Amino acid sequence: MKLGAIGDDFTGSSDLGLTLAQGGMRTVQYVGVPGKPAAADVDAGIIALKSRSIPADEAVKQSLDALRWLQEQGCKQIVFKYCSTFDSMPEGNIGPVIEALIDALETDAPVIVCPAFPATGRTVYQGHLFVHDKLLSESGMEHHPLNPMTDPDLRRFLARQTKRPVGHLALAAIQSGQARKTLLDEAEAGRQIIVCDAVSNQDLLILGEAARGFPLVTGGSGIGLGLPSVLRADEREPAKWSGVSGPALALSGSCSAATRNQIAVHRAEGGAQRKVEVEEIIGGLTPAELLDWAESCGGLPLIYSSDDPHSVKAAQNRFGQDRCAEAVEGFFANLASQALERGFTRIISAGGETSGAVVRAVDATALRIGPMIDPGVPAVKIEGRKVALALKSGNFGAEDFFIKAARVLEGK
Numbered sequence: 001m002k003l004g005a006i007g008d009d010f011t012g013s014s015d016l017g018l019t020l021a022q023g024g025m026r027t028v029q030y031v032g033v034p035g036k037p038a039a040a041d042v043d044a045g046i047i048a049l050k051s052r053s054i055p056a057d058e059a060v061k062q063s064l065d066a067l068r069w070l071q072e073q074g075c076k077q078i079v080f081k082y083c084s085t086f087d088s089m090p091e092g093n094i095g096p097v098i099e100a101l102i103d104a105l106e107t108d109a110p111v112i113v114c115p116a117f118p119a120t121g122r123t124v125y126q127g128h129l130f131v132h133d134k135l136l137s138e139s140g141m142e143h144h145p146l147n148p149m150t151d152p153d154l155r156r157f158l159a160r161q162t163k164r165p166v167g168h169l170a171l172a173a174i175q176s177g178q179a180r181k182t183l184l185d186e187a188e189a190g191r192q193i194i195v196c197d198a199v200s201n202q203d204l205l206i207l208g209e210a211a212r213g214f215p216l217v218t219g220g221s222g223i224g225l226g227l228p229s230v231l232r233a234d235e236r237e238p239a240k241w242s243g244v245s246g247p248a249l250a251l252s253g254s255c256s257a258a259t260r261n262q263i264a265v266h267r268a269e270g271g272a273q274r275k276v277e278v279e280e281i282i283g284g285l286t287p288a289e290l291l292d293w294a295e296s297c298g299g300l301p302l303i304y305s306s307d308d309p310h311s312v313k314a315a316q317n318r319f320g321q322d323r324c325a326e327a328v329e330g331f332f333a334n335l336a337s338q339a340l341e342r343g344f345t346r347i348i349s350a351g352g353e354t355s356g357a358v359v360r361a362v363d364a365t366a367l368r369i370g371p372m373i374d375p376g377v378p379a380v381k382i383e384g385r386k387v388a389l390a391l392k393s394g395n396f397g398a399e400d401f402f403i404k405a406a407r408v409l410e411g412k
């Protein structure tokens with residue numbers, strides 16, 4: 001294995017997986033730290049954790065366990081993948097995990113911090129994160145149910161998460177051929193953790209090249225764009241991937257504006273839908289009744305808890321944020337595992353935390369990255385089983401995402 005990555009959630013890990021697979025690397029996403037060595041035909045392995053919204057010390061511990069396994073597989077460069085909207089709380093977990101990885105790798109090389117993912121509108125300029133033409137803090141992410149993002153200045157926000165000084169690589173330096181030199185100068189000046197501007201794929205390719213030989217690189221999936229060409233020794237055919245036929249089910253616990261719009265479009269196109277309320281779930285709604293309904297529908301039935309910020313707040317005020325998240329994620333996890341038992345073979349899951357819960361519940365240990373559904377979202381297949389999944393970040397996907405995903409999972 002040439003490249004090892006640690007993803008702080010499941011959708012994010014498959015997003016990076018897509019970038020690396022499109023760069024020609026045979027890529028597998030692991031569900032947690034594997035208990036056995038990687039197969040021989042894996043160039044890039046991504047360990048997907050669900051460490052984005054857990055206490056920082058636990059996120060650090062899990063990330064270090066993942067690092068050890070990747071080092072045992074021979075990886076010389078490690079990517080820490082977090083969200084392109086830098087999802088985290090002021091106390092972490094991005095800063096604490098970066099610090100712990102630096103210490104474990106015993107490196108004083110520069111460490112890039114770059115969540116930019118231009119294909120989905122995320123760019124970093126003058127140290128600030130934008131989502132299309134809006135600052136992060138005005139993009140809708142300020143309403144995120146778990147980590148409201150209210151500070152778009154990544155240098156200032158990251159400085160709250162780490163004791164180490166935070167540096168900056170400005171766009172002008174990248175575009176004038178000074179990227180590697182500036183990174184080295186910043187690290188030399190004691191600012192090893194460096195927020196990097198990037199507004200285009202070209203900037204990210206330059207960053208990938210500038211990071212040649214650096215043991216640790218961090219960012220959104222965009223940071224993976226420039227790494228395969230640096231790491232890949234041999235050109236080869238892209239890996240073959242075939243779809244899976246059989247019944248499909250879509251699940252959504254994502255409350256993002258993009259997902260809610262995709263749900264509306266699925267409904268407008270005649271898709272069968274059932275909304276589940278937090279209150280019903282906490283009140284003991286069973287997956288079985290919903291699956292009976294789903295089995296009776298044709299096409300792509302969709303079960304969702306997704307709601308607008310006002311209703312999410314109301315549920316959180318009533319039951320507590322953690323209880324809502326736990327109940328809803330647990331419910332979707334049970335739904336997914338029972339759906340597979342009943343013979344569903346294609347599961348589409350919207351939401352990072354939701355997908356983490358779903359993937360763990362279906363007892364998958366490794367997912368082979370397949371073709372793109374939409375930017376940032378590949379089709380994946382559970383290794384050794386006839387089950388295909390799509391794990392969609394809340395913010396990603398075109399408005400016809402659900403039906404398109406069902407088709408791509410089927411190999412169409």
Ligand SMILES: Nc1ncnc2c1ncn2[C@@H]1O[C@H](COP(=O)(O)OP(=O)(O)O)[C@@H](O)[C@H]1O
Pocket residue numbers: 145146253254255256259278305306307311312315316324325326328329350351352353354355392393394395
């Ligand atoms: N109606 C709801 N009220 C409160 N919380 C909800 C509701 N629906 C989903 N959630 C929770 O909100 C969180 C959404 O996060 P996630 O699944 O990561 O989606 P996204 O990718 O959009 O961030 C999950 O923890 C989910 O369980």
Ligand SMILES: O=C(O)[C@@H](O)C(=O)COP(=O)(O)O
Pocket residue numbers: 009011012013015016082083084085117220221351352353376392393394395
């Ligand atoms: O980088 C991204 O935006 C995604 O890959 C990602 O991490 C998605 O997280 P969620 O929005 O929680 O699904």
